[in-house]
Amino acid sequence: MGRSELKKEGESLLRVEDLSKSFGGVLAVDGVSFELPSGQLLGIIGPNGSGKTTLVNLITGFIKPDRGRVIYSGNDITGWPPYKIVTLGIARTFQMVKPFYQLPAYKNLIIPLCSPRVKAMAGGKYGERDAVALDLLEEVGFERDSYVSYKVASSLPQGYLKRLELAKAIALRPDLIILDELFSGLSLAEVASIVPIIEKLRFQGKTMIMIEHRLKELFRIADRVMVLNYGQKIAEGSAKEVMESEEVKNAYLGSEE
Amino acid sequence: MEKRKERIDRGIKARSEDIFALSSYREMLYLLVPRAIPVVGLLFLAPFLSPYWREIFISTSVYALLAISWDLLISAGLVSLGQSLFYGIGSYVAGSLNHYYSLPPILTIPIATVAGGIICTIVLLPVLRLRGIYFAMVTLVVPLMFSRLVEATRILGGTEGLTGLTPFPSPWVSLYVIEIAVLVTLFGFRRLMGSDWGLIVKGINDNDRSVMSAGLNIHWYKAQVVFLGASVGCFAGAFGTHLDMFAGMPGFALDYSIMPIAAAVVGGAGSFAGPLLGAFILVPLSEILRSLGALRIVFYGMFLVIFVVGLPEGIFRFLQRKYHQFERWVEVS
Numbered sequence: 196m197g198r199s200e201l202k203k204e205g206e207s208l209l210r211v212e213d214l215s216k217s218f219g220g221v222l223a224v225d226g227v228s229f230e231l232p233s234g235q236l237l238g239i240i241g242p243n244g245s246g247k248t249t250l251v252n253l254i255t256g257f258i259k260p261d262r263g264r265v266i267y268s269g270n271d272i273t274g275w276p277p278y279k280i281v282t283l284g285i286a287r288t289f290q291m292v293k294p295f296y297q298l299p300a301y302k303n304l305i306i307p308l309c310s311p312r313v314k315a316m317a318g319g320k321y322g323e324r325d326a327v328a329l330d331l332l333e334e335v336g337f338e339r340d341s342y343v344s345y346k347v348a349s350s351l352p353q354g355y356l357k358r359l360e361l362a363k364a365i366a367l368r369p370d371l372i373i374l375d376e377l378f379s380g381l382s383l384a385e386v387a388s389i390v391p392i393i394e395k396l397r398f399q400g401k402t403m404i405m406i407e408h409r410l411k412e413l414f415r416i417a418d419r420v421m422v423l424n425y426g427q428k429i430a431e432g433s434a435k436e437v438m439e440s441e442e443v444k445n446a447y448l449g450s451e452e
Numbered sequence: 453m454e455k456r457k458e459r460i461d462r463g464i465k466a467r468s469e470d471i472f473a474l475s476s477y478r479e480m481l482y483l484l485v486p487r488a489i490p491v492v493g494l495l496f497l498a499p500f501l502s503p504y505w506r507e508i509f510i511s512t513s514v515y516a517l518l519a520i521s522w523d524l525l526i527s528a529g530l531v532s533l534g535q536s537l538f539y540g541i542g543s544y545v546a547g548s549l550n551h552y553y554s555l556p557p558i559l560t561i562p563i564a565t566v567a568g569g570i571i572c573t574i575v576l577l578p579v580l581r582l583r584g585i586y587f588a589m590v591t592l593v594v595p596l597m598f599s600r601l602v603e604a605t606r607i608l609g610g611t612e613g614l615t616g617l618t619p620f621p622s623p624w625v626s627l628y629v630i631e632i633a634v635l636v637t638l639f640g641f642r643r644l645m646g647s648d649w650g651l652i653v654k655g656i657n658d659n660d661r662s663v664m665s666a667g668l669n670i671h672w673y674k675a676q677v678v679f680l681g682a683s684v685g686c687f688a689g690a691f692g693t694h695l696d697m698f699a700g701m702p703g704f705a706l707d708y709s710i711m712p713i714a715a716a717v718v719g720g721a722g723s724f725a726g727p728l729l730g731a732f733i734l735v736p737l738s739e740i741l742r743s744l745g746a747l748r749i750v751f752y753g754m755f756l757v758i759f760v761v762g763l764p765e766g767i768f769r770f771l772q773r774k775y776h777q778f779e780r781w782v783e784v785s
């Protein structure tokens with residue numbers, strides 16, 4: 196399978212084909228296919244346990260699929276280890292935040308800044324990493340020059356940890372950013388303060404996937420929405436189309452009474 | 453009236469954190485003294501010891517190297533119960549090069565350090581994916597397997613081992629070789645852990661999935677950690693082999709696995725200086741207790757428990773805290 200052949204099949208940055216994964220008897224992701232054109236923001240929604248996080252893990256290489264393919268920017272990345280996938284330009288956040296708890300917030304960003312991708316992109320001049328880290332923290336809403344940036348991650352409140360999680364992904368200078376429930380556990384005000392950050396990323400031309408339970412906020416920024424239920428894609432389209440689908444109504448009514 | 457202990461950083465510490473902030477001899481000394489202690493202790497104390505204690509000083513240093521190596525592995529979250537693997541491999545590589553090819557110690561020791569490090573890394577490579585207790589179990593079993601292999605196949609001298617190996621030219625040479633090695637390892641590893649590489653290694657211990665999602669190959673970093681740790685252990689083994697003029701199955705003995713862990717725990721893991729300090733407390737202590745005969749283990753065990761319960765942070769961290777902070781009692785209203 197030649198690279199060029201894959202590339203000319205369309206302008207999609209990411210193409211997922213018939214992706215499947217089961218854990219024991221549970222079909223966590225069941226034959227999901229979709230395409231994501233460059234620059235778009237795709238929202239993925241679905242009831243608890245519908246396979247959203249598993250789908251992210253399959254795309255980013257944290258789990259190997261039983262079946263199906265993931266094609267990113269013309270490369271078949273199915274089964275690649277996570278670090279290689281990052282090097283191609285896909286960054287993700289974790290639903291359960293995973294900071295380096297023992298390190299100060301800004302030091303958390305030094306680790307992604309050490310990745311081969313960032314080193315290659317930044318070229319030779321790369322002395323001021325602490326400054327870059329502090330800039331990134333400011334970008335995601337840490338107050339400039341506040342002591343919070345220097346506090347150990349284990350002492351930060353959830354709102355800051357989520358921002359830090361986002362900063363760790365942005366630090367990789369990715370083309371595709373996958374955010375797994377970035378808004379969960381945040382107050383309305385906190386969500387409102389993060390939305391402009393995401394809009395700014397889109398303005399910079401980043402392609403994004405956002406998994407969310409906070410539908411209202413998601414629908415405002417998503418170009419397209421995909422709905423998962425029991426591992427299967429049950430709907431895809433604009434926010435309005437999706438919410439009018441009978442199947443989606445049933446899925447949500449069925450699981451969230 | 454209730455009272456509470458308050459700990460305050462000495463002003464000098466905050467200011468001298470950045471080396472450029474040094475402005476007086478006093479601050480320079482403040483930084484220099486803790487670093488000078490191991491140098492002076494290791495290089496200049498030994499001449500004042502009796503030959504008997506000098507020997508113990510040397511074997512303590514061998515254990516100290518194994519303990520520092522253990523500390524490097526633990527900083528990446530790798531729990532090693534088999535430091536004797538490193539000691540044994542280093543010992544056999546140096547021993548065979550000397551025995552079969554008549555290479556002198558000046559060649560066998562460096563070769564054993566590097567080649568042994570590579571061998572141990574390759575042996576442990578398949579289990580680097582394992583975490584916590586699973587990795588630990590394997591490291592416990594592998595040295596036992598090696599020693600049984602030697603016994604069963606009668607290779608490398610079998611149960612007799614390789615005897616009559618070339619000794620060091622003089623006790624002073626052996627003394628300074630090992631002490632310099634300890635110092636280089638101590639300061640080298642401390643430096644390394646302060647670099648980006650060290651940050652990534654600590655990150656792997658803290659949260660390996662996060663390091664993976666940062667675009668770094670954690671297995672590659674773990675392999676490097678194992679190689680460095682194993683090389684230091686192999687150096688200790690190669691050195692010990694020429695010291696004893698013997699390479700054999702005892703190189704894989706449990707002693708070389710247990711003592712380094714005890715030293716690291718007593719001294720305080722995560723600083724390299726702690727395990728060094730721990731070794732210099734525990735090994736001589738065990739020597740002093742030798743006169744107690746059968747009761748030795750009882751007293752030794754009691755000491756261990758007292759240290760671990762009384763100072764869970766380890767002796768090194770305790771001393772470090774005392775050095776950098778002063779304490780006072782304040783009233784709580």
Ligand SMILES: Nc1ncnc2c1ncn2[C@@H]1O[C@H](COP(=O)(O)OP(=O)(O)OP(=O)(O)O)[C@@H](O)[C@H]1O
Pocket residue numbers: 218221222223241242243244245246247248249250290
């Ligand atoms: N590592 C695993 N081992 C076994 N089962 C798993 C594993 N990961 C996920 N599952 C199962 O797969 C299904 C999908 O889980 P997943 O976490 O992908 O759902 P989700 O849509 O992200 O849910 P949520 O909205 O709660 O985050 C669930 O039934 C879950 O129990």
Ligand SMILES: [Mg+2]
Pocket residue numbers: 247248249290
């Ligand atoms: Mg999830």
